[in-house]
Amino acid sequence: MIDQLFEFMQNHPLLVGAFLLVLTAWILYEVRNSSANGVTSSEATQLINREDAVVVDTRDADAFKAGHIAGARHIPQSRIDERQGELQKVKEKPIIVVCKSGQTSGMTVAKLAKAGYPRVLKLKGGMMQWQADGLPVVRK
Numbered sequence: 001m002i003d004q005l006f007e008f009m010q011n012h013p014l015l016v017g018a019f020l021l022v023l024t025a026w027i028l029y030e031v032r033n034s035s036a037n038g039v040t041s042s043e044a045t046q047l048i049n050r051e052d053a054v055v056v057d058t059r060d061a062d063a064f065k066a067g068h069i070a071g072a073r074h075i076p077q078s079r080i081d082e083r084q085g086e087l088q089k090v091k092e093k094p095i096i097v098v099c100k101s102g103q104t105s106g107m108t109v110a111k112l113a114k115a116g117y118p119r120v121l122k123l124k125g126g127m128m129q130w131q132a133d134g135l136p137v138v139r140k
Contacts, residue, residue: 037109038124041133044096053094067137080108094119102126
């Protein structure tokens with residue numbers, strides 16, 4: 001099997017090179033985006049306690065009612081454009097955007113940053129990580 005792999009690599013150097021280039025670019029992209037504008041659960045807790053950070057939960061209404069961070073504002077991701085004005089009063093505070101797993105909150109962070117909010121962060125791992133860390137949730 002290994003011999004076949006080396007033979008393939010010798011016979012198709014451009015294909016292997018292109019694959020390695022794309023793989024490297026993808027890994028760099030993921031590493032850069034995973035650390036950009038993101039906070040862990042413990043960092044989020046510190047921001048909430050020390051700097052009165054505002055938590056914006058972008059999940060759907062059922063997921064929000066099933067459990068959310070205490071004091072979180074519910075603004076579904078699909079309505080963030082029309083409801084971002086609700087955050088004007090807290091514009092200078094850190095804003096932590098929360099989704100289910102930390103994958104979709106980046107879009108909301110980008111929209112709010114473009115709209116002029118200076119300290120918008122996403123919760124790495126989202127509510128799944130928050131709950132996995134054993135942190136409290138409020139159920140309504």
